[in-house]
Amino acid sequence: MSSNYNGVNRREFIVGTAASGAVVGLAGCTGGGNGEAPGTIADDEDEYEPLPEMEFASVAQDEDALRYEVGNLAQRQIEALGIRTNREVVDVGTYSDKLNDREFDFMIAAWTGGTERLFPYYNLFYSFHSQFANLQGGNYTMFESDEYDEMVENFRDEPNEQRRIEYAQNCQEILAENVPIIFTVHPDALVAANTDQFTNWQEMVGLYAYNNIPSLTEIESVDGEDQVVFGTTEALETYPNFFNVTGPDALRLHAFTYDPLVRLNLEGGPTPAAAEDWEWVDETTLDVTLRADMTFHDGEPVTAEDVQFTFDAIQEQGIPYLGSDIDPYGSSEILDDRTVRFSLDNPFSGFVQISLYRIPIVPEHIWSDAIDEYDHPSEWSDPDMTGSGPFEFIDYEPGTQIVFEKNQDHYLADDLDFEEFVYRIYGSQSAIIGDLESGDVTFTQYMGAEHWNQANETDGVRAVSNPGLDAHGIWIPNNEGPFRDVRFRKALAHAVNQQEMIDILLQGSGDEALHPIAPANVRYHNDDVQEYPLDLDRAVELLEDAGFRWNESGELLMPIDWEPEVEYIPLE
């Protein structure tokens, strides 16, 4: 989960918020037990008790406008069932504390979708495997199922792609059937590029449509334009020291200066980068052959030792953000100058597509001294940024820009039709759009719908609503109170109006979510699963089945000493 989704900005909600605000206001008068009972009224109210008021939390609008607005809409929709809630708007710090400490009833959260999420290990494994269902673990909803654990482990370990897809699809089926999270929407990634300067723009699936090496190798310069400017409001999480990396935006830029062994192509499939070839010897042994004649920016050759050094250093020194990527790595052995044999601690079928893609190769001759000199190499405040990647690092001015120059000796140099790449940090989206139209910005991402519409109507700008891999939802505590019964969770899912969220909040740019895997992930997405269309009657029926009733004023009641009857629905 990441907190920095900025797909929608404040202004485009003027229409949406006016509508949702008015409705939420009305809901305050009618929902939460102040209106008519949506279902059967309790015969004897003494045998029932009202559900306690529940907290409906999201981050503040400034932190993430979309999640904030989803919170407003979803609260009103769920209150229609007679559940009393109070809206809680929190800062990112409180949000993460609440998740880690399991102190929430309804929490609006999301998975952001980097390209490596096309291999859906992250969304399926860390968020739902019961080994993480503990305080501080990543399974925040405390969903536990032996069947699911086994299925997701099979997915993780299975080398055969077809069988792996089947396991992943079964996982999605279990999740859709058991609703550990009320899934809401998969927003599209709104991006735009200036076509007067560069043509042949091709989007990579997901959030980072153009901010990736494969897309940049496709574009063609018009009239000799030789500078690409990526305009963004995202200040990098931590940069430039690689050993201090804590987020996706910085890691992406490290792949500009350092070559990973593998890159993902526009469709998200692994293609050779620093590695020329790789071959599984058995399910825990992988041989990787390096590309011949590669050099670092200072002329030193890239060798198998550098590869081994990088993986060992990350494992020994620890980079928490890359913890899960390095976890499966056991050790490595140098077979010859260009061949490294990786031995994994346990089978991990995503090792190539995730670990080898996310971990860039750093030069041993530069970082071994830093490791000796500092307690942790992340303390090097002015690191030598020499790598072997397609771009050389020139300058970083925090909060302003990062400048890269093309590495003329790189194997991709001929494919890159420009000389300089600038990551330019703006104060506002509006200024980026103005500069995109005038040509001072070459491309941008994380756009709001209003700005995207403006860009879409401008000549010389290509605006694309790129199917996203993000998944939004409402996290609920599966191990507490009424949430323990699957029927209660299903009822909630039937009460949530996903189409309204797409129409109002995303202005049509998005998909309804069935589970954490977006339709944009064509290979793994399973659409043959239990769906929960907006259906209040069905929701009421499910709640009545589970033993719930209402009082005269429409408040949901739970039988005293109620215990869940359906805690898990297994796969058929």
Add this chain to the structure above:
Amino acid sequence: MVSLSYLGKRLGLMVVSLYAVITILFFLFRILPGDPTSRVVSPRFSAEQQEQLMAQYGLDEPLHTQYILYMRNFAVGDLGQSFQHGEPVLPFILDRTINTLILTVPAILIAFILGPFIGALFAWHRNGRLDNYGTAIALTTYAAPIFWTGMIALMIFSFTLNILPSGGMRPAGDVPGTAVDRVFSLVTWQHAILPIVIFALWRISRPILITRNTMIDVLGDDFIQLKKAEGTPESTIRYRHAMRNSLLPVVHYGALAIGYAFGGSVILETVFSWPGLGRTMWDAVQAHDYPVVQGAFFLMSFMVILFNFIADIVSSWLDPRVKDEGVVE
């Protein structure tokens, strides 16, 4: 003459205020929910990995140990290293302060040099058309939010007419030189024109209105009538006698404005993507980058306290009643 005891008392107060600010800053950011790792909350983070990250930032030590270390480092001018980009905080924020001053000093000079003259003019023509419309315009520029005037200015001069750059201190890809290079670079000033004008427009209303109001009182004094009776030229009465006697509150307010100028304006710097102290502080707050936030807040507080001190000393020198009454209005 400013007495030594008054000076000593004010100096003592300044030191106490600074100590209080430094201490409050330390605790303020640590009692807030979340820590630098909350930005990267992620299901794949194990408890150990979070602890590792906290240890990396030195946040695993007990609070009192952190406080002692913090005070000790502060005393020797070591404000730590940024969590976000690893640079030592003090040189970093001083560099950003220079960027901020490039905007705020010219804006404040324009405001405090032109403002009193305009205010004097309004007062002289009190209730005339110039005064009525002028005061209304001054109030409007004060009330108009900078993000709005800034965006309008960008739309007109950058995006539509395309005669001024839209933001930043230099074109994309230009590598910054030293602070001196930046201050004396034409490109910097080209980029600074719009934000300076917008900031000056916002700042100028206070000196205008303060001068106008004080001068209206002064104009009723006997010595003005005497000067008129003497046949002194109108402009001499207006600027040399009346305006000069109305300047004390403007001077006091001006000194404070210079103090605040070091902090710049988060909004102005955000609208114009200007890498000044205000925006740096905002970014750092969002990223829970404690060392930078602490450093930036400290620097801003220090400047405000310092210029408050200077304002008091200057005021008491200009008007000895101040040191007895402690206030100037």
